[in-house]
Amino acid sequence: QVYLEQSGGGLVPAGGSLRLSCAASGSPFSAYGMGWFRRAPGKEREFVAVINWDGSDTYYRDTVQGRFTISRDNAKNTLYLQMSNLKPEDTAVYYCAASTKSYNTATMTDFVSWGQGTQVTVSS
DSSP states (O other): OOOOEEOOEEEETTTTOOOEEEEEEEEGGSSSSEEEEEETTTSEEEEEEOOOOTOEEEEOTTTTTEEEEEEETTTTTTTEEOOOOOOGGEEEEEEEEEEESSSOOOGGGGGEEEOOOOOEEEEO
């Protein structure tokens, strides 16, 4: 099983940038597809971005396309989410997650391990 520990996040004004990190341990990081999800206040958890095992394939939800970049460094066992031009509606708790599927997936039930979550707050 892979264990995920998140860092980053915080408070940023609208238009600002943040980078989230997710460090993996316990199992070979490159064996997993990875994703970022978020839960805004009063809403269900939703998919943000996913990346396949070697970083060659990524997929984003429409509302973050062009503003967020998911990446991974398999040598450092770390997943990243670079967020730019942040908007108040991006305010949420963000979670990284690991999937054992061989294909890129945004289905939450395909993800077997989750990080602890980190708060991102964007002020208007």
